[in-house]
Amino acid sequence: MSVLIWMIITLLFIGSFVGLIFPLIPSILLVWAGFLLYFFGMSREELSAIFWIGMAILTILIFVSDIMANSFFVKKYGGSKWGERVAVIGVIVGSFVMPPFGVFLVPFAAVIITELFLQKDARKAVAIGFATFIGFLSSTLAKFVIQLIMIGWFILEVIF
Secondary structure, eight states: OHHHHHHHHHHHHHHHHHHSSSTTEEEEHHHHHHHHHHHHHHHHSOOHHHHHHHHHHHHHHHHHHHHHHHHHHHHHOOOHHHHHHHHHHHHHHHHHHHHHTHHHHHHHHHHHHHHHHHHHHHHHHEEEEEHHHHHHHHHHHHHHHHHHHHHHHHHHHHHO
């Protein structure tokens, strides 16, 4: 039975990384599903309170990194507050439109249209739209690293 549980946990962790490319797959939920499957299916003693607190903090960090990366790059390239908001909404909408490419194409196009409307400068609007793409890549990299830390910590907690 434990071999089956470990196989499922492994598949959940692999699926969480697939979710970085296909955002319709809830990456962080799959990571947590692996933790909880281990906790309820294998051992309730091996995962410490510090582990659970750390995982909660890292989970919050994953959500914050998404918003901060988009905001940072839109601001850096001279985008408006509306451009920042549209970028965040575009990522959410893009998850459902043309997955996986909609996650960066929808915010890119939406921010260009928004900034073109507000600033009337096509070159600047495209630069700001490009910034949303850089923000998406940055947040994806951050999520990848944080998920690796979470899974690595889990493995260390279980082994030692």
